[in-house]
Amino acid sequence: MNARYLSNNRGHMMYLRPEKHEVCTPELIRSVTWTASKAELRERLRALKEAGYSHVALNSGYKYPERLEEWAEVFEGV
Helix, strand or coil, rough: CCCHHHHCCCCCCCCHHHHHHCCCHHHHHHHHHHCCHHHHHHHHHHHHCCCCCCCCCCCCCCCCCHHHHHHHHHHHHC
């Protein structure tokens, strides 16, 4: 790997690099991720259901099987 690649990807999926704080706002995070309270997630899922969607794919990572149980709690309220 070269130094440029390592520099560009430093912290990827682990932490927000200081130079990204200005552009990565809470509004951006809410608009492009599923980062929210259970109630907000349920509202978003209901909106998808009402729009005709019948499937949702989740990627919780293989190291975090408990995330599926957390998502099951979210889906139970939809």
